[in-house]
Amino acid sequence: MIRQPEDAPRHVVATTAEADTVLRRLAREGWTARAGFALPDPAWDVGAAHLVLHGRIGDDDTESAQLAVLAAARGAGVVAVCDTESAAGRALIDDLSRLGPVNRGVDGSDVIANLIPEQRALLDRLAAGDTIAAAAAAEFLSLRTANRRIAEARALFGVRTTREAVLAYLRQRQRSPE
Template sequence: MNTQIDAPRHVVASTAEADTLLRRLTREGWTARPGFALPDPSWDVAAAHLVLHGRIGDDDTDSVRLAVLAAARGAGVVVICDAESAAGRALLDDLARIGPVHHGADGADPVASLIPEQRALLDRLAAGDTIAAAAAAEFLSLRTANRRIAEARALFGVRTTREAVLAYLRQRQPD
């Protein structure tokens, strides 16, 4: 069983947003701890319900690496950073490979939270491709494409791929 799916992964712009998220997560049973280094030597820390938090600067690649490693090991992360910086983009891309990442405040635009692979797949599905054809065109395995689409459905809060494509088309910014 993969326990990391339930671990929260948030990237926010301000300390106030992080504080709000941390209060909510603490109420939900998570233990908040500053910094991204894990104290537990065991690999899977999901059972500890630990959420690590802190700020990552524009060129802080070490903190990005630690935050991604913590998320991969099952810890939750709440990161304050500029998502447009090189470190912020790297962080979002790497965290998205682990699972869904909540970017910005709760209720933010789900399209902004999509990674490029998800956008490309949804664009191809909207153009009439099957999931298998879209996966092949994007050089993804069918399994990875299905996972990315499932994550997009979760971001949009819908049950079917068709609903996710329609929500994506309604909410995306025109090119």
């Protein structure tokens, strides 16, 4: 299967810790991380290489921003650390958005907004101390469906364990202005 540029992951995050979380998740999905935004391959389409480029883009670093957008257009994944409120950060997000959806961080309300109601209900019950089986029964879900929903939530949060997913959910829910 040939990857299209719109299939490649594009993330703009505020901190290096968030970038590390995203990169760990992408590595588990089979992407190869490489620091910097310059592509080593002279071929135009690099989507089949499953390459994700990452790095920091400063407010006055237009060259890195241009390289990141070019890499994304050529099919590479991009994880950029920058101030999303600055003019350069907004311009980067706008340029990357022309290629497809841009994920803005892993610790923001974006992740909670991507959870379906079943996942939220399950995570709420797990946070209250229920087991997965008890939470599934209380939400009228099969245990298999509950396990799948929780696995999807773990992937969204970029964590490996259900405990980490519950903790990330609670942290983000506290920050989220709902």
